Amino acid sequence: MSTEIDNLKLLLFAFNCGQVPHASSVIRNAIVSTIVREQPTSQHQTSQSPIDLPDLIFLSLQELAPIYDCLLWRNEEEFLTPFIDAVTHLTGINDGVFEHVATCSAGLTFAVLFRRVPLSLNISDVRTSVVTLGYFETGLKGAASIRVNVSSGTLSTEITFVAAHFTANEGYREIRDHNFQDIARKFAFFTDNNVNSSKEDATDRDFFYKDGSQMFILGDLNYRVALPRPTPPPSQVAGIAVPGPASAAVDQSKLAGNYLRTPKWVAPQRSFVEDWLDYDELTISRKHAGTAFFGFDEAAVTFPPTYKFDSNREYVPGRVPSWCDRVLYFDMFEGGSGVKVEKYTSLPELDGSDHIPVYAITTVPFKRPGSLSEQLVANLLKNNIAASTAAPVHQTTSLGVSLDRQVAPTAIRARQIKLQNRHIAARTGRIKNMEKLVGGLVYLVLSPAGNGILLAAFLGLVSAYVLLRTYPPGINSYRTGLEYEGTPTTAASDIQMLNRV
Structure with missing residues (x-):
């Protein structure tokens, strides 16, 4: 391999684990299958043919362990270790080896990053940030992020990975939009990875939106399919087919309360997916309402809804199957020429949860993208979201902070960060105490020992x-x-x- 590479290949994997342990061997086989199945096939290819491995693997894990293990005892290692072991001991792919780079957690949500070795990649300036979004600002829901600088020879780029878990339940699209806005406002990346050890007035912080940082956000975003009532979408769900000997079209007799009810894991026809995506809340918020994921894109969704399943791998009756688990990316290159999504699909082989995991294989240019657009920054500021940017914007936020960066960008950025630091310092201790209280109550009510x-x-x-x-x-x-x-x-x-x- 040459000392420099033009593109980075990423495997982005999101899974709501359902608060139950998963065997390392099962996880390993699932991850290997995502890599092997994407290899080009030809009549000359054999089992010994080289496999194009990803350079970085990022895991976004939600509900990794029971609430009391994460919030009260902080004893989630036995649930996290199988995932780390699975990636660092991958077999059957030309002896590829991956090294654990960093882990960041926000309550029950975990972000885990790996890099391939040996590879002429240098990972530096590792920063992490967390935002809790659950009841009383606890980690029942939240987002954990890892920001790294990746370099090879004279080339370098910065990538931000976010593992997120938003508010659940149907009809809460606006709250989920606010969840995204909260993480965009509150993320602060600390060089020493320790909020408490830094001075309140320190200004060596970066915001979530930043010039030159390529971003990915994935996880159980919990956006649902908001079907109109009392009728289902135009396709009348007639195009759903059940694979295997019992394959048959699902007709109106399969509808209960105007909700889809299918007997087994389904592979719907493309027309069905397109119809239902018109009612997908994330698509509505991102493309039509413009209230969340500003500047983010998503590859075409061609896989069945990933939620909600029972223990028999059947959709739960009375619940609208939805694409809760998603992968989105932020492409700052001109004309969207940066991030290339090679594959975006679900992975039904990995079970044990009421969610189906999803993954994306992408490539990103090994170079720093440009600055945030002036239009995007103006939209961010309209929603009181600050950005680390040199884009010329003339506006004042509701906090009374002038953001005219053409006048005094350094001083204004410092003032923004000081305001954010004070907010972080004030809520950190309160959140930890509340998490212990919530974890203790859940432990008493839900655990056998409790x-x-x-x-x-x-x-x-x-x-x-x-x-x-x-x-x-x-x-x-x-x-x-x-x-x-x-x-x-x-x-x-x-x-x-x-x-x-």
């Missing part, structure tokens, strides 16, 4: 109540002493005894 503690406490209270009712303080305790001495007692004799005393 149930045992609650049962023991309940039995203890009942026992104490019974004892107090049986042997109350006062007259009865004195009476018990008389009974112990063998003296017959009555209520009248008790009173006489007390009068003597």
Whole structure:
């Protein structure tokens, strides 16, 4: 291999793990299949033919472990280790070896980055940032990001990877839009990876949107298919076919409450996917409403909805199947000539969750893209989202911070960062305490050990109540002493005894 490469090949993998452990061998086989299945086939290709491996692998994992393991005990290692071992010990692909670069977590959401070795790639300036989006700003939902500088010889580029998990449930599109806006506002990348150790007034921070940084965001974004009621979309879902011997078209008899109900994992016809994507909330927010993912793009969705499945791998009746799990990219190269998506699909082979994982294989130019466009920056500022950019913009945010970078870009950027740092410092301690409280409550209610503690406490209270009712303080305790001495007692004799005393 030459000392310099023109393009970086990335494998981006998103999976909602369902708070259950997954075997390393199963994960390894799934990841290998994503790599091997994308190789070009020819009559001359054999099992010994070289395989074009990705240069970087990024895992976006949501609900990696139970809530109490992540928020209370911080004991998610046994759930994370199988994923790290699976990637660092890949087999059957020309002895390709991957090295763990960094891990960043926001509650139950994890971002994990790997690089291929040996390869003439140097990873430097690793920065991380987290934003929590759950109830009371806890890590029940959130986003974890890793920003790195990748260089090879004289070439270099900066890439930002984001693992995200947005608000759940149908009908909450606007809240999910606000989730994205929150991470775009609150992300701050620290050189030392430690928010608490940095000075509040330090200004060596970068915002989420930044000149020259290529960005990817993936995970369980939870955007649903918002079907119009009372009728289904134009296709009448007649084009869904179930693979295998039981293959048959799904007709109106398969609809319950105007929701799709299919007997097994389905491979819908393209017309069906196109019809339903018209009602996809993420498409609406990104393309039509313009309220989230400013500047981001997504490759064509050609795979079936990835949520919601039961333990038998069937869509759950009464729930609208949706493309909750997505991969998006930010291409700052002129004319969208930078990021190339070679593959974007789901991976039904990896089960154990009510989600189907998705992955994308992309290439990015090994060079720094240009600056953020003036139009994009103006749109960001309209939504009170700051950016690390030299784009000329004349506007004042609701915080009263002038963003006329043509006048004083350095001083203004410093003031923006100071405001953000104060907000981060103020909420960090509060969030950690709240996470422990939420984790403790969930532990008591949902875990077997916690149930045992609650049962023991309940039995203890009942026992104490019974004892107090049986042997109350006062007259009865004195009476018990008389009974112990063998003296017959009555209520009248008790009173006489007390009068003597």
